[in-house]
Amino acid sequence: MANGIACAGASVGILVSAPATQFILDVYGWRGCLLLLGGVCLHLGVVGALFRPGSSSTAPTDPCQYTQVESDEERSTQSALTSGESKESCTTVSSHLVSKIIAATDADLFCNFSFVVLIICFCNICVVIIVWVVFTVPHVLVKGLTPYQASLVAGAGAVGILTGQLGHGLLVDKEILGARPMLYISHVLMAAAFLLDPLLHGLWPLVAGNFAFGVGFGITFPLSFTMLRALVGPARMSNAVGWAEAAGGIMRIAATFLTGWLYDTTGSYDTSYLVIGSLPVVVIAALLLEDANNMICARKRMDGPE
Template structure:
């Protein structure tokens, strides 16, 4: 009996279930990371540390998640995305549970930064690469839908996390987040393998070959990854520091959550609109990527101008507006950078290419947030009580 030959991407069917799984994976990784800044004041107060030191929690998680993404891609190439993502969900959950019992900031670095970051490294690239494999004509829209997960998660999780912090403290909140992030495991179970004509005929012979480092021989891919590293220096700064900065300026816990939510709303709308626009084929993807990369820089500039356009008593409005503008610009950039990869390296190498792009992003993700934290006050102020005139109440 002859084995049926692989056909092209189905552009639908189970692919939409895979896209939904990618949505959840994105929300339970980057969405959680974006909202985690709400707990920084509690970390700073409990461990008597400043803003720059607490920012290393998210910076390490981002750096480990992205630097180790090629490992997730390599393991996915060898054993498939499904088991790799399931194991990653377990590691991420264990990282939060471990951190809930922390007695020093170093424990948070190890728990949230290294252990949870390693788990996230195993889930993102395989899940997103699988979404790309299931679509062709509607690839940017499908990837854009999957990537709205972090925006939707930020929108819902930011106020929810603040509520948890108010009622259960940071230790109880981390325990509950450990239970929530464990849902990455069933998401991985939904990633059904798909054989495509462009797949390599044989598995890589060595772990080094499985990393896909040979893709750097493609000049266009090399230029893309180097440009991505430069963008990454500024890309994550607002997402890491928006909530702590809002708290530092006296907006209160729920005011800070509203700032995160404003960025999330802009992010969701931009990713859906960008996905639809790119799939129309009116403008080549590389050109769109250049345009939206420039817009991301302008959005970052808008956040940086907040202290210039408003005084300390009226920063709430400008900060909300800047967060929304940055969400719109940065959200447009994200789907394009991953959807241009099949055109550069072929659909059979898209999972490995995704991991390598994440690795280059990690260089900026590691340096940007801590260095920018030097501009904040040395000790994050606790949110004011209602009696002191909290403007968020």
């Protein structure tokens, strides 16, 4: 629930900015709109300046305490030991270096199938949110809606995201639904929203479809982080998030080109939505494979060595 609240700012921003931006655009034109939006973004610098480090239980380091410098004799002894150790082969040194890099970055997490599945989940949400942001307004305009109705559709998606972010925490924390079933439900909602979109026409069907997508995304984004922490533990969380964000960042860059390429190639938003809608289906398949793998491993542990 705490993580859902922390992630809710983005959906509130989308909810407010969609109609507000359209209003500013109509009143001041695109140049004035960009100037005002730029001024709003400049406030982020002030917000960042307000951050202060929390109180720490550890005593601050005394600047008057220094590390004792080694004597010449100690350095000579250390040099002799180092030269003796330099007889290691290049292969051994390289292996040792690789081991240190793996230990420092927790790259061995990729040997865990459950971690790989969560990375796939991160990649999926990074792609679908880019596609939704880029396609929603022009797509519904092609379907015959007005610009204000288009902003209402986008706002419905934002309300859905907020609902998913705040609602899933209550269900999981109260143990009404487990995190795993919730992850399945969220991807089913995202897949259905994209795959059924070509059949949706008119304001309220599109509002419902975008709300469903928003709920699915709103569940998946914060839930992926909490499940990641449960999988790797607090000690490895920083590196795990680093790998997840690195993979997600690559997919965000790719998605910005993919959206334009899909529409330029197919000439149809409907076809593009069908292609993107297959991505959550791939995640669902990966989750099913993970469940099957966990069942097999659990059965082997129960059987034990013969």
